[in-house]
Amino acid sequence: MIKYCERCGGTVTFRVPKGDNRERAVCDACGAIHYKNPLVVVGCVAERDGRILLCKRSIEPRYGHWTVPAGFMELGESLAEGAARETLEEACATVEIGHLFASIDVVDAGQVHLFFTGRLVSDFAPGEESLDCALFREDEIPWDDLAFSSGRYALRKYFEDRGENRGVHIHELRRAKLAASGESHDPPRPAATGDDRR
Numbered sequence: 001m002i003k004y005c006e007r008c009g010g011t012v013t014f015r016v017p018k019g020d021n022r023e024r025a026v027c028d029a030c031g032a033i034h035y036k037n038p039l040v041v042v043g044c045v046a047e048r049d050g051r052i053l054l055c056k057r058s059i060e061p062r063y064g065h066w067t068v069p070a071g072f073m074e075l076g077e078s079l080a081e082g083a084a085r086e087t088l089e090e091a092c093a094t095v096e097i098g099h100l101f102a103s104i105d106v107v108d109a110g111q112v113h114l115f116f117t118g119r120l121v122s123d124f125a126p127g128e129e130s131l132d133c134a135l136f137r138e139d140e141i142p143w144d145d146l147a148f149s150s151g152r153y154a155l156r157k158y159f160e161d162r163g164e165n166r167g168v169h170i171h172e173l174r175r176a177k178l179a180a181s182g183e184s185h186d187p188p189r190p191a192a193t194g195d196d197r198r
């Protein structure tokens, strides 16, 4: 939770600014209002010869579990550039980005996860955030050992599409619904600090 103003360093108070309808961190000194809004996570389902590139995470959350390369979008890049960069960082792999095919609202975490198709056009190797990287056929995907529900959804839709562009599949993840279904949920994360990568 924010304690100091990003503009002047003054202390902040949580209150509803005039004309607004929810509490914001408002600077006591300069009046700056600090908004907190959902963050965008971008990922890439990269394929080569019918096999999909997955990474085994070397960081928390979900250390040791497999994931589609994905992470927080950075300022100054497009969605597609972010998806390609994350694949390069996590799997040292170059991809030709295809089309956007999945959008998942991870409501409790305050995130939107967007996934692109991609064609793997280089070798690959574990990056800093990965213990291992490997290619999996559909029947080899470690479904029970995937790190995130959003990635599981994206992979499922990817295989359903059979390589065709069938538009963007929209999905919503909420903790209450997942608890009812017995499925695990991505842990919610606190406000962005810039170093809390997924």
Ligand SMILES: [Zn+2]
Residues within 6 Å of the ligand: 005, 006, 007, 008, 009, 010, 027, 028, 029, 030, 031, 032
């Ligand atoms: Zn201030």
